[in-house]
Amino acid sequence: xxxxxxxxxxxxxxxxxxxxxxxxxxxxxxxxxxxxxxxxxxxxxxxxxxxxxxxxxxxxxxxxxxxxxxxxxxxxxxxxxxxxxxxxxxxxxxxxxxxxxxxxxxxxxxxxxxxxxxxxxxx
Amino acid sequence: xxxxxxxxxxxxxxxxxxxxxxxxxxxxxxxxxxxxxxxxxxxxxxxxxxxxxxxxxxxxxxxxxxxxxxxxxxxxxxxxxxxxxxxxxxxxxxxxxxxxxxxxxxxxxxxxxxxxxxxxxxx
DNA sequence: CGGGATCCGTTGGGATACTG
DNA sequence: CAGTATCCCAACGGATCCCG
Numbered sequence: 001x002x003x004x005x006x007x008x009x010x011x012x013x014x015x016x017x018x019x020x021x022x023x024x025x026x027x028x029x030x031x032x033x034x035x036x037x038x039x040x041x042x043x044x045x046x047x048x049x050x051x052x053x054x055x056x057x058x059x060x061x062x063x064x065x066x067x068x069x070x071x072x073x074x075x076x077x078x079x080x081x082x083x084x085x086x087x088x089x090x091x092x093x094x095x096x097x098x099x100x101x102x103x104x105x106x107x108x109x110x111x112x113x114x115x116x117x118x119x120x121x122x123x
Numbered sequence: 124x125x126x127x128x129x130x131x132x133x134x135x136x137x138x139x140x141x142x143x144x145x146x147x148x149x150x151x152x153x154x155x156x157x158x159x160x161x162x163x164x165x166x167x168x169x170x171x172x173x174x175x176x177x178x179x180x181x182x183x184x185x186x187x188x189x190x191x192x193x194x195x196x197x198x199x200x201x202x203x204x205x206x207x208x209x210x211x212x213x214x215x216x217x218x219x220x221x222x223x224x225x226x227x228x229x230x231x232x233x234x235x236x237x238x239x240x241x242x243x244x245x246x
Numbered sequence: 247c248g249g250g251a252t253c254c255g256t257t258g259g260g261a262t263a264c265t266g
Numbered sequence: 267c268a269g270t271a272t273c274c275c276a277a278c279g280g281a282t283c284c285c286g
Contacts, residue, residue: 009172011227015219016151018226018233023146025259028139041268049132052260057269067236078267079266088232095218095225096138102218103141104134109211110141113190148279164248175280180249201247202286 021066026051026059028096031068031085035093038072038084068092144189149174149182151219154191154208158216161195161207191215 022028026048033039033047045056060083063069068089074080085093145151149171156162156170168179183206186192191212197203208216 011223012152012155014230015223015226016148018230019142019146019151019222020148023142025139025143028142029135032135053269054261054271055259058259065237065240066233067240073268076267077266079269081268088229088236091229092225095222098221099142099218100134100138102215103138106211106214107137107141110189113211114188117188117190176249177251177281178279181279196248199247200286202249204248 021062022092022096024059026055027063030056030059030063031089031092031096034069034083034085034089038082041081041083044083063089144185145215145219147182149178150186153179153182153186154212154215154219157192157206157208157212161205164204164206167206186212 022031029048029051030044033044039047041056041060044060045051045053048056051059060069060071064071067086070084070086072082072084074082145154152171152174153167156167162170164179164183167183168174168176171179174182183192183194187194190209193207193209195205195207197205
């Protein structure tokens with residue numbers, strides 16, 4: 001995708017879809033936590049913080065479906081389930097980290113723009 | 124929290140928020156189109172394709188609020204409104220392009236993982 | 247031409263209760 | 267412990283009508 005190249009519409013859609021997938025409320029937080037190593041369900045729940053059990057389940061299922069995370073069940077009592085990033089999941093962290101750094105570096109500018117917009121439209 | 128891997132929780136949240144902002148259904152598509160230069164409302168509507176007038180309006184308003192886009196009104200009859208990327212908007216394209224290239228390069232792997240997951244759970 | 251206002255179906259996501 | 271099932275609300279997003 002060179003600069004000046006007429007980027008195909010389907011590619012833009014594809015990017016947008018991926019972005020929507022990992023751009024939901026919890027996926028990125030979960031992936032980030034698993035980036036430090038495998039975790040059990042409730043460990044992950046505590047590590048992420050503020051996520052409901054329902055959303056953690058659905059988030060993990062979707063991440064598993066898309067091949068970012070593996071789910072390993074140990075048939076013990078009580079049961080134990082480990083979640084771990086796949087190779088694809090770890091590779092995803094690279095471009096995401098790029099966006100992360102940009103976001104951290106620029107969130108002040110965004111907040112500032114937002115504040116300016118809000119005060120100007122309040123008139 | 125591991126030493127040597129100092130991503131604070133607030134930073135993760137911040138990234139997640141930015142990702143959700145541009146990870147909605149249309150923002151990225153709009154930004155991509157404006158990346159080729161300023162466009163009028165209906166030009167943009169046609170260029171993006173499939174977006175409703177309401178969503179284009181709200182998407183542009185939010186992008187404007189966050190400082191990614193400028194809105195210029197020409198007080199003519201009929202009215203003319205130009206939308207253009209700001210410097211911040213153009214800078215955003217850099218990390219997004221990184222993610223874009225990753226998405227395009229790996230969407231086959233995602234589709235494959237998804238297909239495998241779906242057929243295995245169908246049983 | 248570039249919206250604003252409204253209605254409405256769909257989806258996201260939290261709270262709670264129950265289960266193997 | 268690691269879920270599933272259910273209810274419920276709020277936000278997203280499309281369709282339509284109207285207006286300066």
